[in-house]
Amino acid sequence: MTQNNNYREKQEQLNQLLSKDNRYKVVKFLGGGGFGETWEVDDQGTGKVLKVLHRESPKAIELFKREAEVLKKLNHPGIPKVEPDGYFILPQEGGNQNLHCLVMEKIEGLDLEKWLEENGYQPITQEQAIAWLKQLAEILALVHEQNWFHRDIKPANIMLRLNGQLALIDFGAVREVTDTFVEKHQQGNVTKIGSRPYAPPEQVKGQAEYRSDFFALGRSFVCLLTGKLDNNWHNWRDSATQISDPLADLINDLMASAPERRPENAQDILQRLEIIDIESSILSILSVLGQPARLIAEPILRSKIPKWAKQSRIPKIALYGRTGAGKSSLVNAMMGNEVAKVRVDKPETLDPESYPCER
Template identity: 45%
Template sequence: MSSYCINPLCNHRQNPDDIEHCLSCGTSLLINDRIRLVKPLRPLTDDPFNYFEVFEVDDAGTRWNPVRKQRVIKVLKWKSPKLVKLIEQESLTLQLIQHPNIPESTLDDFFTFVPKNSPLTLRCLVMDKFEGQNLEQWIEVNGKISQSLALEWLKQLVEILDTVHRSNFFHRDIKPSNIVLQPSGQLALVDFGTSRRVTDTYLAKVSGSGGTSAGREGIYEITSVITPCYTPTEQINGRAVPQSDFFSLGCTFVNLVTATPLSNLLTEEKTGNLIWRKNAPQIDKPFADFIDELMAPLPGQRPQTTEVILQRLEKLPQQIKNYRLTNSKVFKYSKYTLIILGFVGGVFLSIPLAANYLVTQGEKLEAANNSQAAQDFFYWAVKIRPQSNRTISSFYFDKGVRSTKDIGLAKKYYELAIKYNNRDADAYANLAFVCQQLNQNDCAIKNYETSFKLKPDNWESHFGLALFYDDRQMYDLAEKQYKLAIEMSREAIPAINNLSRLKILDGKYNVAIALAKSGLQKTENIQLQSTLYKNLGWAKLELKRYAEAKADLEKSTKLDARTDAYCLLAQAQEALGEINDARLTWEICLIAESNQLEVQQWRLQILKRLLGEFVTPSSP
């Protein structure tokens, strides 16, 4: 085994493994007293456009991770500000995203190194190495994959992406060569060098706000990541969003199920969509339709979240079975027989019994995901007995409630419930909520307003609209709706809690405390008590009443392990000089799951402090 010199200007970089310094240039072969370069994973060239070198390394471990193991080091050779920013961003990304199939990297794994007698300052990033082949290599040997394997791999990748997106990042370069098939059969997602964090600044650049000059700068930064055939149009145009990852994922699976380079596939003349299905006859129409939906031209036409995709994937196997059944000759004959029997029942039975029979048959067909046939039965049920409308509406409303994890499907069911009964205020309110989840603002506001007209004293609808405004930081409008909900019902404790939080953000800490205390007096719900104690502690923390704040925040965490409460508790402990306790609490704040804006801000503050403590920046 050899040891390689890290100095890119060295004339002879390969050395015996039993020496401490390079025989050619004298640079230490043991980097940071722990890392020895074992072999290059990319060719070592003098090409000035080869910015990064990648080596497999023998890592003796750190105080944070004392296990000796084979890892990978990525070395940035040149001091380009944009490239420095990319590798720093990759380091932060890998620190914040925790998943067994994403490379692990800690604070100690990003550092600078100056070779002996060299003008270069190298920036080094160490990360875990996954054994196995990337899927580009695997497909060249094994050919196209089966439908069952495609479903399994797609689920694995979306579960990884779910962690990435929940951590407020997106990958931006998903393709077969960045996916590793491990010997265990599990996929790993690698190369986060082009990932982006979803921040207000980033969104401002995507939207072009902040002035013309800033808008151009944002576009320039974002469009630098383009992989032909895998990059969606909005990313090429500097408008990448998390749903851009779904486009690349769809393209990746077209490549996997066809074993054909995407550049060799034809495209539709009008839409530009790939024509690929004839190259993948093993893929049934429901799955093919879903892959095409992932590759829809506009981000809004694709599934909006990883959670939606996972819910859809759970249903796909049954949809595929139903598709095969409904396209068989036996089913086609059975369908016509059922319709005829429905007519006969309407003639020979009493009208209510016939209508109930048709509704029941429709419900069974809908449960089997045969929506078109179900609609036929519901149509004739309403024709012979209009009162069936409300029964069918309730049926679809219940299906919407049960489908809340798949918000796209829930929306469809609530719309069908309203179609059969347009006086159901709760159906409008629930439809408004799912529109809100899908970021369809006009749909949300319109349906909330309709719900108010039909049922003016429905506090849940006012609370839902308040959440809509709150999520968009339209705090004045949110506060108005929270107050209306509180006036309408003593049960509106969530509105009291959220109004308390808004008062903290507005600096009205005593008002926030009074609201939180009033909410605690009215509820025995543990989760609500926990979040009310959190607001109580937060307000007291802002008032520098640290001991009281600590007591309330400890109550909050004991009732329910809230990430935001731990972040606040760490700040109270620091203020009281309890440094060891604060360190442990900060660790929980950093690793626990949360998408709250305040939590992200507190995490960023502590990470900046930690980076300042452990990473010594090089001179510019």
């Protein structure tokens, strides 16, 4: 009861401070951690999340500002949106420390730790694992391409939206790869942030890097594939008999003790997932064929896997119009050089193959 009264008092204090701008109204307390508290706020009819820093140490403020900076730059449905004015400081009277605030998109849904609990800790299927891994690898591809890495991936920091899409949250531990970072990394002086047992060995030693995210991703999926949050990481495969050996091998590679033994980047993960997905489809096809037909079809289909996997990752554009309308000229102008060939197709004989284009 005392704790509830304490939250109500804090809510009233926040609303009093926020009332000066007449924009945000605190609705309810969501949770708290080592650095701050999280509240649901109403932004003129739109529900959002307000994070309030309650530790004014230089390191805490640095991490808080970094989270705001990253979320402002990254634009992806799998990452909470932050408006340009989403980070602000609320001054307090009476000598009290200023409150550093960050308002972001409120993602409706459950985090995967709660989702697993609500579903009776039932392991996810291979199909679900592949679909979710693809989504998260695509999110990490964007984060890593911007020279950031997350450092705190775990089921509790992965949200399942109401539309079935995943979102990665809590960028409070995010780190930028700079010359200073590289120097600190070599000396083992990177701040030791992360959640055990998801943090890899190098992160525990203060030498985290972008492939540290892959380790945490792998361990998160061991939890989802086994239905257990507390795992024997070396024998997890015994509790995940529903998945194929290639997928299990990928999970194990993500969790390799040394970063250089993990996938090189997120695109490598996506490429392997495409191959696993295609192989599963081929096995389904082969399972309904008789033995003679299977012996002929299997080597042919398997020889096509690398090509199909590569093509599936290439964006494709279809332009329709009459002959001479300028479709090829438009493509050539967009790509900056002559790469589009002229071709006329009838709807009933449309060739699904795409011409290779490189920017």
